Amino acid sequence: MDITEKLITSLTVLLTGLVVVFAVLFILIGIIKGCGIIVTKFENMVKEKKAQKETASAKPVAPVQQKPVQVTETAESGISDEIVAVIAAAVDAMYGSSGKARIKSIKKSDNSRSAWSKAGILDNTRPF
Amino acid sequence: MEIINGFVDSIVGLFHDSGLMVLGWQNYVMILVAIVLIYLAIKKQYEPLLLLPIAFGMLLVNLYPSIMAAPTTTLQPVTEYMAEHGGQAGSYAITVLNGVEYYNVPEYGGLLYYLYQGVKLGIYPPLIFLGIGAMTDFGPLIANPKSFILGAAAQLGIFITFIGAIFLGFTSKEAGAIAIIGGADGPTAIYVATRLASHLLGPIAVAAYSYMALVPIIQPPIMKALTTKKERAVKMTQLRTVSKLEKIIFPIVVIIVVALFLPSAAPLVGMLMLGNIFKESGVVDRICKAAQNELMNIITIFLGVTVGATATGEVFLTAQTLGIVVLGLLAFCMGTAGGVLFGKIMYKLTGGKVNPLIGSAGVSAVPMAARVSQKVGQEENPSNFLLMHAMGPNVAGVIGSAVAAGVLLSVLQ
Numbered sequence: 001m002d003i004t005e006k007l008i009t010s011l012t013v014l015l016t017g018l019v020v021v022f023a024v025l026f027i028l029i030g031i032i033k034g035c036g037i038i039v040t041k042f043e044n045m046v047k048e049k050k051a052q053k054e055t056a057s058a059k060p061v062a063p064v065q066q067k068p069v070q071v072t073e074t075a076e077s078g079i080s081d082e083i084v085a086v087i088a089a090a091v092d093a094m095y096g097s098s099g100k101a102r103i104k105s106i107k108k109s110d111n112s113r114s115a116w117s118k119a120g121i122l123d124n125t126r127p128f
Numbered sequence: 129m130e131i132i133n134g135f136v137d138s139i140v141g142l143f144h145d146s147g148l149m150v151l152g153w154q155n156y157v158m159i160l161v162a163i164v165l166i167y168l169a170i171k172k173q174y175e176p177l178l179l180l181p182i183a184f185g186m187l188l189v190n191l192y193p194s195i196m197a198a199p200t201t202t203l204q205p206v207t208e209y210m211a212e213h214g215g216q217a218g219s220y221a222i223t224v225l226n227g228v229e230y231y232n233v234p235e236y237g238g239l240l241y242y243l244y245q246g247v248k249l250g251i252y253p254p255l256i257f258l259g260i261g262a263m264t265d266f267g268p269l270i271a272n273p274k275s276f277i278l279g280a281a282a283q284l285g286i287f288i289t290f291i292g293a294i295f296l297g298f299t300s301k302e303a304g305a306i307a308i309i310g311g312a313d314g315p316t317a318i319y320v321a322t323r324l325a326s327h328l329l330g331p332i333a334v335a336a337y338s339y340m341a342l343v344p345i346i347q348p349p350i351m352k353a354l355t356t357k358k359e360r361a362v363k364m365t366q367l368r369t370v371s372k373l374e375k376i377i378f379p380i381v382v383i384i385v386v387a388l389f390l391p392s393a394a395p396l397v398g399m400l401m402l403g404n405i406f407k408e409s410g411v412v413d414r415i416c417k418a419a420q421n422e423l424m425n426i427i428t429i430f431l432g433v434t435v436g437a438t439a440t441g442e443v444f445l446t447a448q449t450l451g452i453v454v455l456g457l458l459a460f461c462m463g464t465a466g467g468v469l470f471g472k473i474m475y476k477l478t479g480g481k482v483n484p485l486i487g488s489a490g491v492s493a494v495p496m497a498a499r500v501s502q503k504v505g506q507e508e509n510p511s512n513f514l515l516m517h518a519m520g521p522n523v524a525g526v527i528g529s530a531v532a533a534g535v536l537l538s539v540l541q
Contacts, residue, residue, distance in 0.1 A: 001294070009300050010291040017287040017535045024389050024531050025276040025524070031381050032273040039374050 079106055147191055154441025155190040161444075162187035162436075165334075174341035178314060178432050182334065185240065185436025196244065196437050199237035203230040244434040247322055247329070252431040253315035254399040259424030260315075260526070261379070261403025262416050264494070268520040270374050271367040274474065275486075279524025281470030282490030283532040285310030285463025290536075293455050298448075301325050304536040306452050309336045310459025311529030312343070312493040318435060319396060320533045324540055330439030331449040335456035343496045344503075346457070347464050347488050351504050354468045355484050359475055360508040362483040364517045375408040386531060392541075393534025397527060463491040467521065489518040492525035 001009070088103060095101035113121075143149065165183035169176040189196050206229040209218050220231040246252040269275050286307045293303035305325035308317050309332060317336040321329045339346065352360075379401035387394040406416040471487025485505050489497040501518035 001300075006294045010294045013290050013300075013304070013536070013539055014287040016539055017290075017532060018284070020390065020535045021280045021283050021528060021531050022277075024386060025280040025528060027385055027389070028382060028527075029273040029276045031385060032270060032276075032378065035377050035381060036270065036273070036370075036374060039371060039377065043371060043373070 079108065150193070151190070152441060154445045155193070156441075158190040158439065158441045158444055159187060162190065168341075175337050177428060178337050179341065181429055181432025182337065182436035182439075185433035186330075186439045187436075188433070189240065189437040189440055192238075193440060195238040195240045196440070197238045198241055200235045201232045202235060204233050205230055209233070240434050240437045243430050244437065246427075246430055247318060247434050248326065250319055250322060250395065252427050253319035254395045255423065255427045256315040256431065257396050257399040257530075258403040259419050259427070260494070261400040261405075262407045262419040263424075264400075264404060264407075264523055264526070265519075266378050266404060266523055267370045267375065268367055268516050269523050270370045270378055272517070272520050275490075275520030276524045276528070277474065278467050278470055278487045278490040278521035279526075279528035280490075281487065282463045282467035282492075282521070282525050283311065283528050284466030285459040285461070285491070286529070286532050286536075288462045289455050289459035292458055293451075296451050296455070298451070299325075301540050302328060304540045305332055306455050307459060308332075308529070308533055308536060309339065309452075309456035310463045310491070311525075311532055312336070312340055312460060312463065312491040312497065313526060313529045314340065315431075316396060316492075316529050316533045318431070320536055323537055327443065328448070328452065329435060330444055331452045332456075333435040334439060335453050339456055339460045340493045340496065343460075343491075343493050344500050346460055347497065347500045348504050350461055350464045351468055351485055351488050351500075354465060355472065357508060359472065359484050360505060361512065362475065362480060363509065363512050364481065364483055364486075364514065367516060367520075372408070372410075376405065379404040379408070382527065386527070386534075390531055390534040390538070392537040393530050396530040396533065400526065400530065460491065464488045467491060467525075483512075483514055483517065486514055486518040486521055490521040490525040490528065492522065492529050494522050494526060495519065497525070498522040 084106060087106060091101050091103060147155075162183045165179055165186065168174045169179035169183060203223060203225070206217075206222065209231050210216065218231050218233070220233055223230045223232055289310050290303050290307035293306045294300065298306060301324040305321040305328055308320040311317065314333070314336055318329065318333055321332045325332075383394070383398050383401040386397045403416075403419050406412050406419055467487035467490035468484050469487070470490075471482060471484030474482040474487075475484050483501075483505060485501045486498075489501045491497055498515055498518035498521075502513070502515040505512045505514040
């Protein structure tokens, strides 16, 4: 390649490269900005509709006194009151609204599998 | 006596086959270079995930060059073959030359030759991109799409270096392969080098990864030289929250635009976006983890070792390598400067809302370049946190360098 040829090749690649890279990325800026605006509007609309539905369907209801979860028997020795309280709170959070939840006993598990082993089994048996 | 003669002949034969007789001085120099690189990878932790396999591949090929040998076929007369094998015919293809039948007896290539096919055929770099996509959060870029401008500006180094390489006497294809070092993206550099100038792959890969490891040393002086104290101290406002839907739409939009306008960049960007949609969809957790970990690690080993194995003494120890090292540095510096200068333009246009330091992160080298922007910014103002703002141009740089690679491949191939 002589000097002129080198100059022509260099400037062609420089010009093509910069123009194409900037053009493609500018197009992406436009589309992503547009998408952002549309998605935000769409999500706001969905939120508004949901809120409207909730307010329309909401009727004044007298507050219902729920029965707390009852612990009928004492827990196995070695389990502190705090642990019993935490378990009762968790059960209440899950099933308390039905008003029928009752803890009959709390026993320590036999620990035949370690937490790591359980996590491994869970990870390997989870479906695709 | 016969036993002793046989023993001596065997030892002499082994000595003649040994590396001591086969290797040239260039191999010994390269063995030293490989040991230095292994030291840098382990002791200084310069990109050890890639530098260590690259250096070890370099060591292996210079100790035992046949490990990269291509398979060959030897023609052996059928009669001779049968005489050697107790009259049994072989199951090889037959070639007839001057009325004599010959068997095409294959000789298998070296281990790394076969693993190298993944590099040569352009398979490994896109697979690495798949893993990168599965690990990358494009949130900062989606929150501030203007970051794409900085990702584009930092590709300036590629095209300016192309001019330098042409004038240093490289062919246009070689110049393209060298210039892509400025993209600061290892897989992209390897992908382009194998397509445009595969004989320069070793020096290009070593230069690219070395400079990426040296980003914290190369970039700060350029960033400080091109910006004022006031500009470096700019605090940027917090980025908006990006919804999951936007993150899922992003990879689809990017691949549609890139593949339509620049199909040659589709393999790299396509795999990057496939990995990203695995991550953002949240429904293929296991595949996403495999892409991030097992696949990425396996490909990294194969890529590193085989790229290192291309750096034989005869190929590496040439004036061309020196040229590539110098041009690679120029590409990196120009890319950094391009990003920072466009950052300055954005600073002016936004009335001082953009810190120009984030521009230097546009050279890819994820996440090192973004960390450098954060560090230099905090030197000026310790309460400034630029990291997430710099991640935008940083990940835009990955897309930008893949697009630049596509341009080079389209124009030069």
